[in-house]
Amino acid sequence: MDSQPVISSGMEYDGLYELNNKSAEKYLRDNIRGNYINNDTGDIIKVTRKGAEKVTRHDAENESHLKSLALIPEFIRQSIFITEEVNEKEKNEYDVFRYYVVGLRMSNVDYTVKIVVGVKNGYTFYDHALTPIEKSKLLRSIDEIKRPFASKEFSNDGGIASDVLSVCKDKRLISILQTK
Numbered sequence: 696m697d698s699q700p701v702i703s704s705g706m707e708y709d710g711l712y713e714l715n716n717k718s719a720e721k722y723l724r725d726n727i728r729g730n731y732i733n734n735d736t737g738d739i740i741k742v743t744r745k746g747a748e749k750v751t752r753h754d755a756e757n758e759s760h761l762k763s764l765a766l767i768p769e770f771i772r773q774s775i776f777i778t779e780e781v782n783e784k785e786k787n788e789y790d791v792f793r794y795y796v797v798g799l800r801m802s803n804v805d806y807t808v809k810i811v812v813g814v815k816n817g818y819t820f821y822d823h824a825l826t827p828i829e830k831s832k833l834l835r836s837i838d839e840i841k842r843p844f845a846s847k848e849f850s851n852d853g854g855i856a857s858d859v860l861s862v863c864k865d866k867r868l869i870s871i872l873q874t875k
Contacts, residue, residue, distance in 0.1 A: 698735065698775045700798030701808075707765040716755035719764045723747035727764075731771040733795065738818050740771050746820040753822075759801060760825055763808070766799070770823060773797050774810050782813075789813030792821065799825065 708714065712722035724747045730739050750767070754760035763770075774795035782789050791814040799806040807828055811821040 698773055698797055700800050701766055701769045701773055703766055703799060703801040705762050705802035708762050711765055714758055714761045716751040719761055720747055720751040723751065723764060723767070727767055731768050733774060733776070734772055735775045740812055740818045740820055742767060742820040746822070749822050754824070762801065763799065763825055767820065767823065770797050770808050770810055771820065774808070779814070789815045789821070793818065
């Protein structure tokens with residue numbers, strides 16, 4: 696599970712779109728749509744109009760999320776595959792969802808980026824979300840939580856352990872990382 700984090704100044708969007716969902720969506724539809732190869736698996740992941748719309752519909756008030764939209768191609772390229780789950784919802788057009796993660800350092804803040812890819816007749820970017828914690832710290836904390844006699848308060852390096860579960864809003868990310 697080794698990958699290099701995406702390093703961002705937080706200004707990659709500047710001159711491309713304004714920090715609001717309508718402007719970002721238009722930019723993604725006009726400029727980011729296309730195929731990108733994931734370096735970990737070799738999967739060709741397509742960014743479609745629908746993916747561009749979905750990713751701008753949530754966290755629209757979150758400036759970091761809006762800034763990260765310009766980085767979607769890098770997220771796809773540099774992320775590592777974690778797991779896949781059968782789609783339980785009958786109404787969704789995808790049979791399976793694949794989950795990838797990559798670290799992001801943006802404006803001196805560390806994030807873990809979870810990428811969701813829908814599978815049906817190929818791989819299609821579905822969504823991404825930021826969790827404000829460095830990927831390696833998050834993974835170490837998950838390992839600590841999974842060990843039966845782990846400290847409930849601290850990991851080996853004095854950092855966080857089970858507290859990750861209480862501060863991490865992305866429960867799906869925690870769930871998929873615990874399975875691996």
